[in-house]
Amino acid sequence: MKTxxxxxxxxxxxxxxPLFGGDPRPDQLLCVHVLDRRWLADxxxxxxxxxxxxxxxxxxxxxxxxxxxxxxxRVGEPETIVASLAEALDATRVRVRQEAGWxxxxxxxxxxxxxEAVCPVETQESGTLLDTPRLPMAIEAVPPSFxxxxxxxxxxxxxxxxxGAPVTLPPWPSGAPRGLPALHEVCPTAAxxxxxxxxxxxxEGGEAPARVRLEHFLWGSGAVARYRQTRNGLVGAxxxxxxxxxxxxxxxxARQVHDALCDWEDEHGANPSSEALRSELLWREYFHWAARxxxxxxxxxxxxxxRDSRFEAWCRGATGVPFVDAGMRELAGTGWLSNRARQNVAxxxxxxxxxxxxxxxxWFERCLIDYDVASNWGNWRYVAGVGRDTRERGFxxxxxxxxxDPEGAYVARWQPALAELAPGMARxxxxxAAPGAFPAPLAVPDHWQEALLxxxxxxxxxxxxxxxx
Ligand SMILES: Cc1cc2nc3c(=O)[nH]c(=O)nc-3n(C[C@H](O)[C@H](O)[C@H](O)COP(=O)(O)OP(=O)(O)OC[C@H]3O[C@@H](n4cnc5c(N)ncnc54)[C@H](O)[C@@H]3O)c2cc1C
Numbered sequence: 001m002k003t004x005x006x007x008x009x010x011x012x013x014x015x016x017x018p019l020f021g022g023d024p025r026p027d028q029l030l031c032v033h034v035l036d037r038r039w040l041a042d043x044x045x046x047x048x049x050x051x052x053x054x055x056x057x058x059x060x061x062x063x064x065x066x067x068x069x070x071x072x073x074r075v076g077e078p079e080t081i082v083a084s085l086a087e088a089l090d091a092t093r094v095r096v097r098q099e100a101g102w103x104x105x106x107x108x109x110x111x112x113x114x115x116e117a118v119c120p121v122e123t124q125e126s127g128t129l130l131d132t133p134r135l136p137m138a139i140e141a142v143p144p145s146f147x148x149x150x151x152x153x154x155x156x157x158x159x160x161x162x163x164g165a166p167v168t169l170p171p172w173p174s175g176a177p178r179g180l181p182a183l184h185e186v187c188p189t190a191a192x193x194x195x196x197x198x199x200x201x202x203x204e205g206g207e208a209p210a211r212v213r214l215e216h217f218l219w220g221s222g223a224v225a226r227y228r229q230t231r232n233g234l235v236g237a238x239x240x241x242x243x244x245x246x247x248x249x250x251x252x253x254a255r256q257v258h259d260a261l262c263d264w265e266d267e268h269g270a271n272p273s274s275e276a277l278r279s280e281l282l283w284r285e286y287f288h289w290a291a292r293x294x295x296x297x298x299x300x301x302x303x304x305x306x307r308d309s310r311f312e313a314w315c316r317g318a319t320g321v322p323f324v325d326a327g328m329r330e331l332a333g334t335g336w337l338s339n340r341a342r343q344n345v346a347x348x349x350x351x352x353x354x355x356x357x358x359x360x361x362x363w364f365e366r367c368l369i370d371y372d373v374a375s376n377w378g379n380w381r382y383v384a385g386v387g388r389d390t391r392e393r394g395f396x397x398x399x400x401x402x403x404x405d406p407e408g409a410y411v412a413r414w415q416p417a418l419a420e421l422a423p424g425m426a427r428x429x430x431x432x433a434a435p436g437a438f439p440a441p442l443a444v445p446d447h448w449q450e451a452l453l454x455x456x457x458x459x460x461x462x463x464x465x466x467x468x469x
Pocket of ligand 1: 241242280339342343368370373379
């Protein structure tokens with residue numbers, strides 16, 4: 001009797017998941033996900049992500065049950081739990097996805113050592129567009145910059161199609177535990193977590209909601225046709241795909257998105273917007289392969305410094321810079337943030353407040369529902385200009401605000417007191433437009449000394465000398 005264990009981590013789907021296509025097919029199969037207890041203890045996973053994760057797990061369990069299988073979810077130390085299950089079931093093989101993160105790879109190495117005398121532990125690449133054989137360079141040779149990576153990949157660009165979901169799966173090992181704990185038993189705060197309605201979009205974890213969103217973005221709303229013009233948006237549901245939480249948890253694979261995009265192009269023709277979306281998927285790819293190359297170095301080496309009052313104010317959305325504070329409030333209220341806002345809040349923290357980038361990356365890890373080890377830590381390093389690509393980057397936040405939120409609609413949404421000021425640059429510099437009513441920012445970089453004045457059509461400011469009451 002061959003009994004296998006599939007250890008699911010950030011690949012919470014049945015479609016295009018090679019772990020379910022094991023050859024030869026085992027007689028019995030146990031599927032398990034383990035929430036690492038240390039993440040809860042160290043506050044590395046916040047309530048928003050935990051709530052989303054639980055939705056993904058419940059959805060996945062439904063898909064597995066439909067196919068004659070089931071899901072076991074445990075909270076604890078993942079390698080220990082998977083090893084105990086393998087020993088108790090006398091498993092013939094454990095299969096797990098090859099994750100990008102160093103910690104995850106170390107966990108697999110530990111499991112392999114522990115099960116040396118029991119069964120092999122096999123890793124399988126999935127979730128990305130490419131895989132090691134199709135990557136046009138060795139992982140050790142992934143170039144330091146994205147543009148060089150893209151040039152190399154574009155020369156031999158061939159993405160395999162996604163596989164379908166299995167129709168049936170082997171039966172559950174007799175007597176083996178199954179089911180998942182209620183979220184309120186694991187974390188009452190996560191069970192009670194609700195996204196702020198100001199976010200204007202509701203994310204729901206799971207494979208089915210992921211497909212609905214993909215379908216909507218491509219075929220339902222046709223938003224993909226405008227993506228190149230809208231992707232730097234801040235307000236609204238469809239300026240970008242918002243697929244990141246599902247991609248990060250593996251409810252959707254990048255190949256599934258790519259296939260759908262190709263289908264759309266077959267009907268409508270490729271255009272700069274569909275190409276731009278493909279290019280974003282390539283950014284994800286770049287960070288994935290870069291993380292696998294870098295290992296532990298991705299996290300920046302030594303321990304980060306202690307948190308200080310500047311960092312705390314940034315986390316709370318209380319720096320006094322509306323464009324930054326709006327982003328941080330959106331993050332706290334919804335667990336998600338547009339790419340434009342992420343870049344700006346990160347830049348202000350690192351370049352203007354002078355705070356260590358690793359504190360920001362760790363805060364994002366806790367708050368984001370789309371947290372992905374490679375994309376998060378890779379993007380933070382990129383903005384900080386450390387590690388593989390050390391070019392100087394830094395935004396003039398007020399100019400960014402002027403360009404991407406000219407009326408101040410975004411900041412007023414997350415800080416309603418700003419709506420009292422006339423639409424325009426006053427809302428981005430309330431300490432200048434209504435001194436006394438709004439505090440001065442924690443840091444005013446030298447290049448902001450000159451106020452960015454309203455456009456002629458926006459009139460002079462301050463509009464209300466005392467500012468809002
Ligand atoms: C400081 C910082 C931290 C970030 N942390 C994460 C993270 O933890 N997880 C995450 O998925 N993305 C992260 N990103 C990248 C990017 O901001 C998000 O992927 C994107 O905003 C998600 O929205 P979307 O799905 O609508 O993206 P779209 O614009 O619709 O793009 C489609 C997909 O392409 C991928 N993608 C787009 N931009 C990037 C990028 N710069 N890097 C990597 N992949 C990208 C994502 O998978 C995304 O879902 C971070 C960016 C910054 C600047």
